[in-house]
Amino acid sequence: MLSPYLLLLLVPSPPLAVFLILGLDPFFLRRKAVQALALLGGIAPLLVMLPLLGICLGSECHGVVPIFTLVFGQAEVALALLLDPMSALVGVTVAGVGAMVMVYAIDYMSDARIADLRRFFALMNLFLAAMLTMVLAGDTITFFFGWELMGLCSFFLIAYNTSLPQAVAAGRKAFIITRFADAFLLAGLLLLFLEANSVRLDVLIPAGATMTEERHVVIALLILGGALGKSAQVPFHTWLPSAMAGPTPVSALLHSATMVAAGAFMLARFSPIVMSEPAVQMIAALFGVGTAAFGALSAVFQSDVKRLLAYSSISQIGFMVLAVGVGAPAVAIGHFVVHAMFKSLLFLAAGDITHGSDLGTSMAAMRGAVRRRPVAYTAYVAGAASLAGVPFITAGWWSKEAVLSAAWNSGAFGIAVWTLALLTAVCTAVYAFRPVFEALLPEPEHVSRARHGHPVMLDLHFRSRVGSGFIVIPLVVLATGSILGGVLVAPIIRFLGGEFPHAAPLPALLAGLAPFVGLVGAALLTFVPSLAAAVAGARDMRRPTRLDRKFQRWVIEPYVRLVRWLSRDRRSPLTEDERDERQVQLVRWLSRGARMDGIYQALFVRPFVNLVRWLNGHRGGTVDPVGNLPVTFVLQTVQAIVTPLAHDRFDRFWMRFANRLVRLWVLARAIQTGRSRDYALGAAFGTAALLVIAWGTTWN
Secondary structure, eight states, rough: OTTTGGGGSSSSHHHHHHHHHHHTTTTTHHHHHHHHHHHHHHHHHHHHHHHHHHHHSSOOOOEEEEEEEEEEEEEEEEEEEEEEHHHHHHHHHHHHHHEEEHHHHHHHTTTTTTHHHHHHHHEEEEHHHHHHHHHHHHHHHHHHHHHHHHHHHHHHHTTTTOOOOHHHHHHHHHHHHHHHHHHHHHHHHHHHHHSOOOOBBHHHHHHTTSSSSSHHHHHHHHHHHHHHTTTTTTTHHHHHGGGGGHHHHHHHHHHTTHHHHHHHHHHHHTTHHHTTTTTHHHHHHHHHHHHHHHHHHHHTTTHHHHHHHHHHHHHHHHHHHHHHHHHOOOHHHEEEEEEEHHHHHHHHHHHHTTTOTTTBBBBGGGGGGGHHHHHHHHHHHHHHHHHHHOOOTTHHHHHHHHHHHHHHHTTHHHHHHHHHHHHHHHHHHHHHHHHHHHTOOOOOOHHHHHHHSSSSHHHHHHHHHHHHHHHHHHHHHHHHHHHHHGHHEEEEEEEETOOOOOOHHHHHHHHHHHHHHHHHHHHHHHHHHHHHHHTTGGGGSSSSOOOOOHHIIIIIHHHHHHHHHHHTTTTSOOOHHHHHHHHHHHHHHHHHHGHHHHHHHIIIIHHHHHHHHHHTTTTTSSSSSSHHHHHHHHHHHHHHHTSSOOHHHHHHHHHHHHHHHHHHHHHHHOOOOOOHHHHHHHHHHHHHHHHHHHHHHHHO
């Protein structure tokens, strides 16, 4: 009988095999076969992970499955998979949510062309396999392999609609920004390897927690930087709202069980290193609560449902980072599990409601959902209630209460971050219920007119979509988990070795009131005409907008006073037009993610493009600045150093080399075909070469 620990090898294998079959597709599979393979790859990991979680619940599990061992002198690189409570719990969460998303995608992608369908499910299965590999990794090399593979998959899936330039740009943006964070993580892991002389996590993490102080701070900061970038925390958050260009199942998987969640899991996995350095721990808490507040405020002012949920993910993962920052990694994983359920539910329900709408994913597309999509709307309400943390009856309440209580119990600094986190919880309820109330409003006029023109066809279309089991089953399962999963939060925290934190009665009461205050705010923003108009037009306001007096008193006036204080103009009152302009600027600043994209353009992109233009001698040609840079740099170097010297054979050789370099550049550019199959083939050859080298170096 196969050892339980060896079953770990089978967890990521089915989706990986499906990726290879669909990616190469030697059988020219038809639509039904592609869908059947996609379901097999999505559901099989859950069937393997559930018995493994049962083993961990029944007895202690800290098993390691060796995969491959390389020997370099006195150092050993031992690749392995690891089964412990954290990997078992997160593995089941990822496999469960992945299975639900894959089932949903069968119906959602039913209209796609067969070639696009194969590409979509191949990449989705590889995405799932990469996350499972990272979660079950027992060494840093396997861990980083899964980490990087997810970044590659996110690029291809966000840019799935290759005919849309904004989708391709969004995929490229996500890939480039997360690479910065990956560099931090890679540097931290290499320093840890030098400290522990091993890549095994069970050796490396304890060694990292007890190393000398100088290296300790650097490594802990590098690991924190890696987590912040992967989880789209401030200031690396700009790629996530743009990533909404991908299909809805991609967004659901990316936000709940892969990619974005990977940073939070990594931070919890390496929490002994972060928590053993108080200064880094405090920095993590500040980043977490700051990002949570920023994401919630930005979500309030969004007019697009998917962008609203994107900022929601930024905010909720900020809560997880906050939990690690106040010394409660088990609480962070508890919120991770609950968040995965209600966030995937919200994306899937909103996707079903807005799918095929003339209004796209705008908030107005939610109108009339009560009648058009009763199942999806009910599921969305359950997810919104859990996201807002409605007390006692939702899972989100228990996990968020645990985070707030952990912050409150961590001393004076904890009380300060708890205050900001409580205000964030109010904003969370505001943006969570805005789409719920929006769906109660009548549909926009042009949609209603179109329906009156074709009543029979549209009604039949709606009934057929409501009756699809591929849509209804995932929504019902995830909605049930989002509501009833609260009973599992305390056992989950104890299973991971922590204790469910309990705050004093007063902070617990305030935390319980927060979602109701936010619910009232959401109703005001939706049904009070002046407020609704202000929020709906936040992104494209071209004229001064007069907001409600209370909103102005609590939000606008403090901002105006801050501007006046910073500008040292404390005496001269602002005119009516100046106040309106400040209101517009504040709302626009929040709705556009604090304009971080513009800052990055000014700091990094434009100087780089200008450098390339300067090296080109202002001849233009900046379509491929990365490809241009090395060639133009060498040409300029040759011109600056060699040309002034006497012309001998050595100089002529270098001049001929410089001339040939342009041809080599053209040849190298021909390799960049833009076809994923060519890149996959190159990666396969590279992997095979590395395996041959590894075999040769270990041959006795």
